[in-house]
Amino acid sequence: MSIKKETWTEIIHPKRNWLDVNLRELYRYKDLILLFVRRDFVSVYKQTILGPIWLIIQPVFTTLIFFVVFSRIAKIPTDSIDPILFYLTGITLWNYFSDCLNKTSNTFIANASIFGKVYFPRLATPISIVISNLIKLFIQLVLLIAIVIYQTQLNGASFAPNISLFLFPVYVLIMAIMGLGLGIIFSSLTTKYRDLSFLLTFGIQLLMYATPVIYPLSFTSGKLHTIISFNPLSPLIENFRYGCFSEGSFDALGLVYAAAFSIVVLFFGVIIFNRVEKNFMDTV
Amino acid sequence: MNVIKVEQLYKQYQLGQVSTGTLSHDLNRWIHRLFGKEDPYEKVTIENAREKSEDSQYVWALQDINFEVKKGEVLGIIGKNGAGKSTLLKILSKVTSPSKGCIKINGRVASLLEVGTGFHPELTGRENIFLNGAILGMTKSEIESKFDEIVSFSGVEKYIDTPVKRYSSGMYVRLAFAVAAHLEPEILIVDEVLAVGDAEFQKKCLGKMKDVAGQGRTVIFVSHNLVAVKSLCTAGILMHRGKVAFSGSADETVEYYLKSNASELKPSVTFQDPLLAPGNEHVRIQSVGINPELPSITDEIEINFSFWNLTEFSSLNLAFDIIDMNEEIVFGAGNTLESANGICAGRCIIPADLMNDGTYTLTLYLQTPDLRPLYSINEIVHFEIIDRQRNYAYFGKVNGAVRPKLKWILS
Numbered sequence: 057m058s059i060k061k062e063t064w065t066e067i068i069h070p071k072r073n074w075l076d077v078n079l080r081e082l083y084r085y086k087d088l089i090l091l092f093v094r095r096d097f098v099s100v101y102k103q104t105i106l107g108p109i110w111l112i113i114q115p116v117f118t119t120l121i122f123f124v125v126f127s128r129i130a131k132i133p134t135d136s137i138d139p140i141l142f143y144l145t146g147i148t149l150w151n152y153f154s155d156c157l158n159k160t161s162n163t164f165i166a167n168a169s170i171f172g173k174v175y176f177p178r179l180a181t182p183i184s185i186v187i188s189n190l191i192k193l194f195i196q197l198v199l200l201i202a203i204v205i206y207q208t209q210l211n212g213a214s215f216a217p218n219i220s221l222f223l224f225p226v227y228v229l230i231m232a233i234m235g236l237g238l239g240i241i242f243s244s245l246t247t248k249y250r251d252l253s254f255l256l257t258f259g260i261q262l263l264m265y266a267t268p269v270i271y272p273l274s275f276t277s278g279k280l281h282t283i284i285s286f287n288p289l290s291p292l293i294e295n296f297r298y299g300c301f302s303e304g305s306f307d308a309l310g311l312v313y314a315a316a317f318s319i320v321v322l323f324f325g326v327i328i329f330n331r332v333e334k335n336f337m338d339t340v
Numbered sequence: 341m342n343v344i345k346v347e348q349l350y351k352q353y354q355l356g357q358v359s360t361g362t363l364s365h366d367l368n369r370w371i372h373r374l375f376g377k378e379d380p381y382e383k384v385t386i387e388n389a390r391e392k393s394e395d396s397q398y399v400w401a402l403q404d405i406n407f408e409v410k411k412g413e414v415l416g417i418i419g420k421n422g423a424g425k426s427t428l429l430k431i432l433s434k435v436t437s438p439s440k441g442c443i444k445i446n447g448r449v450a451s452l453l454e455v456g457t458g459f460h461p462e463l464t465g466r467e468n469i470f471l472n473g474a475i476l477g478m479t480k481s482e483i484e485s486k487f488d489e490i491v492s493f494s495g496v497e498k499y500i501d502t503p504v505k506r507y508s509s510g511m512y513v514r515l516a517f518a519v520a521a522h523l524e525p526e527i528l529i530v531d532e533v534l535a536v537g538d539a540e541f542q543k544k545c546l547g548k549m550k551d552v553a554g555q556g557r558t559v560i561f562v563s564h565n566l567v568a569v570k571s572l573c574t575a576g577i578l579m580h581r582g583k584v585a586f587s588g589s590a591d592e593t594v595e596y597y598l599k600s601n602a603s604e605l606k607p608s609v610t611f612q613d614p615l616l617a618p619g620n621e622h623v624r625i626q627s628v629g630i631n632p633e634l635p636s637i638t639d640e641i642e643i644n645f646s647f648w649n650l651t652e653f654s655s656l657n658l659a660f661d662i663i664d665m666n667e668e669i670v671f672g673a674g675n676t677l678e679s680a681n682g683i684c685a686g687r688c689i690i691p692a693d694l695m696n697d698g699t700y701t702l703t704l705y706l707q708t709p710d711l712r713p714l715y716s717i718n719e720i721v722h723f724e725i726i727d728r729q730r731n732y733a734y735f736g737k738v739n740g741a742v743r744p745k746l747k748w749i750l751s
Binding site for chain 1: 435442447
């Protein structure tokens, strides 16, 4: 027997503990996360003429369609807020969430060829997606500001920001956490049960209608109002609009609920992701 | 000092369509686990034998693998297709996890199961160097410090700001390999990347591996190329049907592998009874043999002949053709053998450094002294000549029916 005990820097085991998430290792790969962000951003707009301008065109067209369909035809009120600004604020924030969820939800399947050849902390991929969507969001915010100036100066729309608007980064953070959490749960489950990816596309569409994006929460009543209030995304969008237009009231409880919900989702998401990432190559 | 220790490693795979029945299997598994029972699908019964059709949907790709790798060792893993080499490599690279057992590692690992993992066609060479380097585990500052070296090693300086989709495939591979070559892990795991690319590329690739090994770092190398394994590796492991069939020095392992494959060969034949031996009323073959049984290209190869002479001639003429795998005659030779006590015997020596490596058969012709045919037989022996060791950096097959060592006058 040798007296000197052998030391190991790493031990590969069949299964990890539920909570064995190596955050230090993830931090060591921070450069990779940033390079993924860059890759996603650069590669999408290469060989397009308009480039990142597409990021602006999308919400503009959606807003116009919503304006025509929901405001002009369906005549859904937008409280006393200018409809264009109402839709654009909602869409900007909603798009961030839905993009995060959509893009992270196929992490494993879309990256199978890389994951099958080299190891790095798999969480780097969905995290990079959430960050690259942040850049998109930033560009869309610039658009929002431009439209706000246009609408207030030329069309006399009201824009009355209050102090709660400073919480905007918190809303974004909560949405990022929720989008990431749900996304990695879906990506983990779709490695085995592909059906879920169809369900998700459909589900995100439904969720938008269950979130006050195209109507104010005050428009709903009774059971419907209760259901939509339980949607953790509702207080985020409502509070953002309150911050912009000082219309209605600030929902502090809803914000706490949304934050708690997102953290719980991320917690379970990371656990499930962590379980799946070790063996998904055998099933994907 | 050990840097890798593999202990009782098992890996199970599911066969067939993964989606069918997974939900019920998952539920069944979960229920068993809930009551603290063993996984009903993890019983160690089926060998890694894909050719056998078994009822079970699960197969053990690796079974009870144990080995250790010392610091500075270059370990070659050899074995037939499907022996479990790639699975072992994937587990070592953490691409997938074992079903049972564990691997203990001491040091930073980089694995090269493929060159150019994560290359994005739309990005430029420069951007891909950073991306690929980061995927392989380098930090940005590490890549920056080696950037110029990587670019000059790849030889694509001129195109470094062009998207890699415009690269020729050769440029692409060179750039990808240049990044991989500048990794500085303590343990390097290399799959058969040598199988791709031209001789030039293989040379670079293996040269780099030699360098890495020379710096006291540990290398694990999986290959079909026995010459490369023998020339580069210090230790070897032979895998067979998901198990370690042999482990030892690289030379011993390759030798063991060659011998175990040689069962299909027939380097010598001997017949005791002239009545049952091949032949006819004129001649009967007593024995034909190759010595050594498994010669290297650098060995002298002796061929022994002996046959019963049933004619009244006091000598007979013997001729043979050496025929390669493509059914081409490499050469033919012959001589007259004297008969003593009714037996004609003789030996013939093929000089060292003449034959190429490969498997060969021998066709034998027996004739009267004035060359009238008496008897001929095809494939009387079947033998292999092996290329065991080279001290230059190319390990591919050398072209040609023969591979003579020539005399060179250099001016």
